[in-house]
Amino acid sequence: MKTSGTITAGLAGACVDEGGRLIEHFLLDCASRAALAADLVRLGRLENDTDEIRVDQQPVGWAPLDRTLEQLSRGQFTLDAWILSGSLGLADVVEGLVAAGAWSRVKRPLRRRARYDTGRPRDRWGRTPERELVQPLGTIPASHRDAAVLLLARAAGLGDQDKEIDEVLYRTGELRWFCELAWRAISQERAKNLQAYGAMRAGRVIGAPG
Known part of the structure; x- marks a missing residue:
């Protein structure tokens, strides 16, 4: 499947800074799981009834989504519990994007943090469209996909936290319930987890410097 247009790829792109470094934080792992589930909703593979999650287990052809289907089909979690405590995370998404050829890992000297080329155009400040979404003066996106990316990024602490979320929710269309x-x-x-959240807002990331 084409991964570049997924909510999952969009959120991951918002987590790569202008230098190509991946911002890592447990809340972004939660948001990444939510993005995977949101893509399954878009594909008609996931429905949430009041009593259970209904999953179409037919593989979609991309490892992170197929692993999500496998985990959700076990019925061990409610959907919100899986978002918070599932075993997949942002690193798994990034590996899936690199394996699919959508992203490339930039070669770096030994013991330097990996950097990534997301294959997306950049503005004069080096920002991709996904990074522009989470800028303080960014506009509310028109597409359901980009609205979902922005909402999940903001939920995890990226983007302007002072803006109302209602209009962004409205723009998610049929994905709104999820x-x-x-x-x-x-x-x-x-x-x-305000202390950990504050560390992310201060720009501290996990991993070796550089």
Whole structure:
């Protein structure tokens, strides 16, 4: 499948800074799981009834999504619980994007942090469209996909936290029921972990410098 247009790839792109470095944080792992599930909703592979998650287990052809289907089909978690505690994360998404040829890993000297080329155009400040989404003066996106990317990024702490979320939710269209669930779960988790959230907002990332 073409991965570049997925919500998952969009969110991952928002997590790569202007220098190509991956911003890593446990809330972004939660948001990445939510993005994977959102893509399954878009594909008609995931529905959430009041009592259970209904999953079409037929593989879609991209490892992170297929692993998501496998985990959700076990029925061990509610959807919001899986978003917060599933075993997949941002690193798995990035590896999947590199393996699919959508991203490339830039060669770096030994013991330097990996950098990534997401294959997306950049503006004069080196920002990709996904990074522009989470800038303080960014506009509310028109597409359902980009609105979902922005909402999940903001839930995890990226982007302008002072803006109202209602209009972004409205722009998610048919994904709104899921985006509301994901927003509530991740933002509540963020509120319980304000110290860790503050570290991410200060720009501290996990891994060796450079």
